[in-house]
Amino acid sequence: MSFAETEINKFKKSNSTGNNVFYQAMEEVIYSIAPLLESDGRYSQHAILERLVVPDRIIQFKVTWLDDNNQVRVNTGYRVQFNNALGPYKGGLRFHPTVNEDVLKFLGFEQILKNSLTGLPIGGAKGGSDFDPKGKSDSEIMKFCKSFMIELHKYIGPRMDVPAGDIGVGTREIGYLFGEYKKITSTYEGVLTGKPFFFGGSLMRPEATGYGAVYFTETMLEMENKEPLKGQICTVSGAGNVALHAIEKLYDIGAVPVSCSDSSGTIYDSRGVDLELLKEIKLEKRLSLEKYLETHSEAKYIPVDEYPEGGHAVWDIPCYAAFPCATQNELTAVDAKNLIENGCISVTEGANMPSTPEAIELLQSHKLCFAPAKAANAGGVVVSEFEMSQNASMSKWSFEKVDNKLKDTMQMICKRVALTAKDYGVEGNYVDGANIAGFKKVADAMIAEGI
Template sequence: MSVQKYIHKVMKSTMESTPGQAEFYQAVEEVLSTLEPLLQAEPKYDKYNILERIVIPERQILFRVVWMDDAGKIQTNIGYRVQFNSAIGPYKGGLRFHPSVNLGIIKFLGFEQIFKNSLTGLPIGGGKGGSNFDPKGKSEGEIMRFCQSFMTELSKHIGETKDVPAGDIGVGGREIGYMFGEYKRITGNFEGILTGKGLNWGGSLARTEATGFGSVYFAENILAKRGDTLEGKVATVSGSGNVAIYTIQKLYDLGAKPVTCSDSRGMIYHEKGIDLHTLKLIKEVERKGLDEYAQIHKDAVYIPVGKYPEGTNAVWGVPCDIAFPSATQNELNFADIKNLHKNGCILVTEGANMPSTPEAIHYMMENKIMYGPAKAANAGGVATSQLEMSQNASMATWSFAEVDSKLNSIMKNIFNLSYETSKEFGDEGNLMMGANIAGFRKVADSMIDQGAV
């Protein structure tokens, strides 16, 4: 059987056995479609049935989360933990609390996590979890009670050498704190079973900043390979959570000018540059919408969702040199990338997970737009989570500068590994292919070494 037929067979089987999981199919196809040169060169992956094995999680946990709202009414949500692959280390991946969460979303995120974690060079496997619970509009008490109920079940399936979750969309330091406290109450143990913890009780400096900082470091490496820098570049950034905020901060540190941010209700375009202090105040302290930003800065433009041509994202209609999609999956589509290209964008670096549609990625490749794929460019968050695990295990605390320096080195190593792998397989500079092959090869070889497990 030809390699193409083999890949097609695995894709068909995956879709037939797991119906209705479009995002998961997209993630699997994106990886498998780039593995063709490796599979042609190394028949052992077919011999050991690696593709069929790697697309099926080792374990899928689905559970009921029951909690009481402030009115005394019982509420019910669904909880998930997909433990996808532990060939190179304990499962590692975030928890997402958002109404869009379903099994297909969690599986796509967990599948991506396998290769992202592999690329870091650190001993961590891939997993993901979360719930369709929406923290927005909930009181502190309601969020605490939900997190405690969620951890009551999750605690049975995690451990510092088994599965170490972290945060993701809807899960920040507050939620991690409530879940950690409940785990400690249930087990009586103070263990590093979550990352993203508070600094007073086992957290790591630079963890909050890590994904955003890392994506900018990755962009810096892409440009350096072309003899260019971030100095003086205009950047558009989507999102206004941790990833976007600290992407914006690091862009300023390295001489670029970020001019946009967004949330679920709209976007801000501030031509003279996003005011980081105002953004942090609105999003990290007051937890309000970005329309408040335009009330403070009268020279900024606020565009609500729905006030832009259908099928496009207003953030990507702004002239820029570099774009950082840092909000959610499939937020940058074919129309968006055409707008970016027309407006002078030379590089797209993904801070979110799978934020570009397949059509957008194809357009970038065809039109020579430099592209930093998510599993490489946003690996800084999980890398720093593992650094937090290391500090917990050794009962040590590293300085911000020390963690940031390690993060910078990890991102440089990921870029170099992805770039050199793309050269090895005849498509120099195709970082998507390079990252996918490099991440897959390490995990697949480990699976072969460990036998039929």
């Protein structure tokens, strides 16, 4: 049994079951950093791995609220404060029926290393609720957010824990949460990021993750001596904030994004997807992508149930670069095989852990450029930290300044990951490079602060 397998089994035996997604994320990191742990006795001496994989605290609370029929509704709220060795806890809030402790532990653990890679002074956390905003009125969403903040405010602060948005939590929800925080505390401070601009929010926050993924990919392709994205066919999954802004930035640099998807199916438009129509359908009207055909009948819509089990239509479209931007484990071994056979050169994770371990192994074994989420989708938290800086100094930066700083930071992350991989004998492996670089910085900080 290898060193990594021994460590993984030791941790699993001492912890409860039901943490499948968290274990998947943890195993990837441990396999990557095993050579570092074996070669440097300090990490074992200070029990860094054992300390890193256990959250500082998991906060769970009841959220009661009234719907539009004056019926009392009950949801569960969470905040997983994982590690603050590098700075205040930082990570988004997710409102979605699938939210549970396992999912949030996975997201919070990934956030530690992602935030470390940015080089910015922020720790890792995640939170949210099993509340589903879909189908709810603005009034119901406002009442839920206010009830949620009544509990959450006890555990957050601009130097303690600074939540942001995630799936189901956009500027509307952040505005309601911030408004309630102000009422409770009588303070106007940067306790949340992703705020509306007039509340101290940063320009370019909605665009940050999607734009950042494209900036990272451009740098990765350059470092790996591949053709640039300009003029190339690109496939994108998802139809939310990350996907739409990845598509937007791909158009900006001259690429041709031809797909998007939602929970019902996939749109394939060989001429390039109509971005403005997508924004209208998904952001304004919140409808199914099938509505796209009413305007563009020549495009293809592939329902989820019409594609073979184990794969997804979006990854069976020939492309130069793929951007999974929907949800975890959406790109399977079947999908990876299709991408390889169709001549794909690059895969960039815009969502959190969208590729299964089997898919990643296949992609890497065939020498595709593979950009892992904790590095490639760090743009959101990068601009969130920029928002914290603006709030602290009571200043506002222009769109151009934020965009330039985001591009510089994503290029820095990519180069740091690539150089770390080379230093540790795994040149071209951006998964191992990201895990080692992120871990080292956090681990060294944990050693320096003692126990």
